[in-house]
Amino acid sequence: MPNEKANLTFRSGVLIAVAVIVIGIFLYVKISSSSTNKKTELLILSGAGLIKPMEEIAKEFANKNNVIINVKYGGSGELMGQLSLGQAGDIFIPGAEKYVYDADKNGWIKKHTITKLVKHIPVIAIPYDNPKNINNINDLGSEGISLALGDENACAIGKISKKIIKKSWVKEQIKTNTKVYAPTVNQLLMYVVMKQVDATIIWKDMLTWAESHQSLKSIEIDPSLNIIKTIAAGVTTYSKHQKLSEQMVDFMKSPEGLKIWEKWGFEP
Amino acid sequence: MNLKKCLSIFTILFAVIIALAILSLFTQSGSKGITDYLFNEEIQYSLMLSLLTGCISTTLVIITAIPIAYFFARYLIPGQKIIKTILFLPMAFPEIVLGLCLLLLFGHPLVKEWLSVFGIEITFSKTGIVVAQFFTALPYAISTITTVFSEIDLQQELVSRSLGYSQLNTIRHITLPLAKKGIAAATTIVFARCVGAFGSVLILAGGSRMNAETLPISLYLNLSYGNMDMAITSGLMLVIIAFAGLFIIEIIEGNIGHSITDKNPDTRWNV
Numbered sequence: 001m002p003n004e005k006a007n008l009t010f011r012s013g014v015l016i017a018v019a020v021i022v023i024g025i026f027l028y029v030k031i032s033s034s035s036t037n038k039k040t041e042l043l044i045l046s047g048a049g050l051i052k053p054m055e056e057i058a059k060e061f062a063n064k065n066n067v068i069i070n071v072k073y074g075g076s077g078e079l080m081g082q083l084s085l086g087q088a089g090d091i092f093i094p095g096a097e098k099y100v101y102d103a104d105k106n107g108w109i110k111k112h113t114i115t116k117l118v119k120h121i122p123v124i125a126i127p128y129d130n131p132k133n134i135n136n137i138n139d140l141g142s143e144g145i146s147l148a149l150g151d152e153n154a155c156a157i158g159k160i161s162k163k164i165i166k167k168s169w170v171k172e173q174i175k176t177n178t179k180v181y182a183p184t185v186n187q188l189l190m191y192v193v194m195k196q197v198d199a200t201i202i203w204k205d206m207l208t209w210a211e212s213h214q215s216l217k218s219i220e221i222d223p224s225l226n227i228i229k230t231i232a233a234g235v236t237t238y239s240k241h242q243k244l245s246e247q248m249v250d251f252m253k254s255p256e257g258l259k260i261w262e263k264w265g266f267e268p
Numbered sequence: 269m270n271l272k273k274c275l276s277i278f279t280i281l282f283a284v285i286i287a288l289a290i291l292s293l294f295t296q297s298g299s300k301g302i303t304d305y306l307f308n309e310e311i312q313y314s315l316m317l318s319l320l321t322g323c324i325s326t327t328l329v330i331i332t333a334i335p336i337a338y339f340f341a342r343y344l345i346p347g348q349k350i351i352k353t354i355l356f357l358p359m360a361f362p363e364i365v366l367g368l369c370l371l372l373l374f375g376h377p378l379v380k381e382w383l384s385v386f387g388i389e390i391t392f393s394k395t396g397i398v399v400a401q402f403f404t405a406l407p408y409a410i411s412t413i414t415t416v417f418s419e420i421d422l423q424q425e426l427v428s429r430s431l432g433y434s435q436l437n438t439i440r441h442i443t444l445p446l447a448k449k450g451i452a453a454a455t456t457i458v459f460a461r462c463v464g465a466f467g468s469v470l471i472l473a474g475g476s477r478m479n480a481e482t483l484p485i486s487l488y489l490n491l492s493y494g495n496m497d498m499a500i501t502s503g504l505m506l507v508i509i510a511f512a513g514l515f516i517i518e519i520i521e522g523n524i525g526h527s528i529t530d531k532n533p534d535t536r537w538n539v
Contacts, residue, residue, distance in 0.1 A: 074492075081494035151477055154492040180392040180474030183489050187471070196375045196391055 006222040040241055041068040042248060043088050047156070048073045049120075049185055049203055050231070053264040054093075060260070061251050067244065075184065076156050083108045083236065090239035091248060094205075095156040096120065097232035109234040110242075113251050118258070118266035120229040121204040122160055123218040125192050130217060132198045137221055140177065140199055141170025149179045154183035160227050161201035167225045169224030191218060205265035230268070272537070284446040293503055305486075313478055314486035317506055321482065322392065322463040325401035329458050330451065332402075333409035338439065340410070341417030359407040367471030370400060374472070396473035397480055401462040409458045416450030417443065453517045460513040464506060483509075 027226070047056045051073055058069040076094035083092060083103055093102055097116065103109045123133050126134050132145055140147060149165075150158025158181065165171050179197055182188050188200040189207075193215055201221075210216035220226075233252060235245040258268050294302070305311050340352060358366045373379060374390040383390060389398045420443060428438040444451075466484035473480035477489060487502035 077494040078492045079494075081496055082492065082496065085496070144379075148474070151489065153477070154489055181476040181479075182471075183475050183477075183485075183492055187474070190471075191474075192373065194375060195377075196371065 003253050006038055039066065039068050040244060041070060042090045042241060042245060044069065044071045044091045044093060044248075045079045045082060045089040046071050046073050046093050047076055047079070047231075049095050049157075049206055050093065050169055052208070053261050053266060054204075056254055056260045056263075057257055060256070061248055064251075065244070065247070067112070069132060074242075075154055077154060090245040091233055093117075093231065093233040093252075095231070096160075096229045099156075100232045100234045104234065108237055110237055111234075113235040113246055113249060114232055115234070115253055116230050116232045117252055118231050118261045118268050120156075120231050121267065122157060122164060122201055122226060122228070123204040123207065124198045124199055125189070125202045125207055125210075125216050125218055127192065127195060128211075128214045128217045134199050135162070135219065137168050137225060138170050140165075141168070141173030142177075143173075145177045145199065146197045147174065148180045148188050148191045148200045149178050150185060150188060150201070151181045151183045155185055156229070157185055157188075160229065163227055164201065164221060164225050189216075196231055208265035257260055290507060293500055293507070302501050302504060305498045308498065310478060310481070310486065310503070311498065311501055311505070312483045314483050314502065317397070317481065318463050318483040318505075318509075319395070321397045321401060325398045325462045326404065326455060326459045328382045328402055329405050329409045329462070330455055333413050333454070333458075334444075334451070336410050336415055337413035338443070340414045340432060341420075342422075355410055357405045358403055359411070363465065364471060365467075365468030366403060367400060367468035370403060370468060370472045374399065391472060392474040392476070392480070394473070394480065395434060397469050397482060400468035400472040404465040405458045405461040408461055408506070409454050411503055412454040412457060413447070413451060416447045416454070420446050420451075448516055449520050452520050456513045456517050456520075460510050463509050 027267070034154065044054065054071055054073075058071055061067070072079075072082075072089070076096060076099045079092065079094055080099055080103065086105070092100060092109060094100060095101045100109060104111055104114065124137065124140065125133065126138055132139075133141075134140065134142075134145070138188065139145070149161050150156075151170050152158040152162045165174050168174065180191065182185075182191070185202060186204060188202050189210065191197045192200050193210065204218055207216055209217045211218060233249050235242060235249060252261075261268065276313070288418065292469050335357070340348070357392065371391065373385070374396075388395060390399050424437050424442055424446070428442045429435070463482070465482075465485060469475070469480070469482055469490070470485060475481065475485045475489070481489065483502050483506050487506070488498035490496075490502065
């Protein structure tokens with residue numbers, strides 16, 4: 001009977017729907033109960049490029065102090081936008097220290113908490129086998145080279161690579177060779193790994209994983225041209241856990257914290 | 269309270285939540301910000317680029333989807349379910365995955381070389397925007413138009429054939445005119461989908477400012493600069509385009525007293 005069949009389909013449909021809802025509620029309760037043990041929670045607004053060391057530092061600090069650390073990753077500009085809206089966040093640690101000082105000027109950061117942590121070094125990233133024989137920044141201007149660079153407003157590396165290139169005598173050729181100005185650093189890395197472009201300028205620490213897996217290689221930029229940035233952190237003025245937040249910033253700067261930074265390619 | 273009342277409240281509740289969410293986008297910044305940026309060069313550029321690429325990809329999608337949809341509605345071949353599943357797959361996975369797949373395919377040295385013979389460059393170009401939009405929207409078009417064709421009575425086509433029209437002539441003079449409104453509605457959905465495509469466009473076309481900057485990319489770029497007003501202006505444009513699209517569908521369907529949501533008035537309780 002077709003009617004019976006339809007009835008059966010309907011019934012099993014309802015059964016599946018109920019099962020999905022029950023599992024959903026169960027998971028939701030489980031997730032929310034695990035994070036509401038009345039532990040203190042800190043929210044870190046972190047530059048997207050710092051994800052690897054930040055995850056480890058947050059985990060270490062959380063275990064030691066029996067607190068919960070949540071990290072929101074984003075582009076430095078994006079995080080600034082969040083600070084401006086006065087949304088939650090206890091510690092601000094963007095990809096370049098300039099943003100910390102800008103935030104301080106706007107009254108979003110407690111000045112005495114600003115701490116310089118590690119160096120952020122721009123390098124040239126190329127495929128590991130270096131098929132186009134790129135050895136310095138001037139080679140980026142050679143004919144037949146295609147480049148991906150960061151957008152100068154959307155990510156810190158974009159602004160800095162623009163300044164570095166401006167100092168080079170092949171700046172016009174580099175401009176011609178640039179095929180794409182990507183809004184995120186992840187895209188830059190992806191396009192080189194996938195050999196869509198021959199090179200990019202990116203933070204050295206972002207290549208740690210790719211270099212150890214021999215998919216990408218970094219080339220130092222001539223020190224007379226390079227612009228090395230410092231990463232700094234600060235506690236926000238509207239943090240409800242000032243003391244704990246300051247402890248967290250101190251931990252990032254401690255020998256134990258610095259060891260984690262170094263592991264991921266950041267130099268103290 | 270009777271069921272009608274319960275369901276009305278339930279439905280209105282969700283409409284209100286969505287309306288509030290959209291409204292909060294506009295109340296976030298001062299209204300001055302939006303009017304300032306409306307005529308900003310970057311916003312104008314991304315609006316024009318979105319409309320242009322959207323029109324091109326929508327045309328290509330509809331031209332491609334009609335024969336495929338007709339095939340699915342009228343014929344059955346072995347393995348058809350698998351073919352259908354493959355074609356619908358991009359609907360089910362995140363756009364960013366689609367973008368990655370397209371980049372791997374069209375960025376492949378062999379494909380790149382072959383295309384460059386015809387002077388076509390897909391990665392990091394405006395052509396890339398159209399390609400990304402095309403593959404993002406195609407499954408929606410196929411699925412909608414297949415439904416439209418399936419609902420057309422086969423008898424009418426049979427009568428036409430028996431009176432001497434060839435198969436192609438039957439499609440031209442009987443099937444397509446009957447499907448006209450459905451295809452028009454599908455076109456509107458596809459256009460909104462193309463203009464709104466983000467992840468695939470970002471990955472394949474690169475998302476360079478003032479080059480591959482469609483409205484969703486402009487929204488994302490400005491969000492990452494921290495320029496909320498400009499981001500919200502792009503968002504506003506996208507909401508207006510979506511609203512206009514859905515409204516047009518309502519009008520198209522209202523005309524013939526048919527609608528996807530309102531197919532047959534006799535299905536309503538008369539209370």
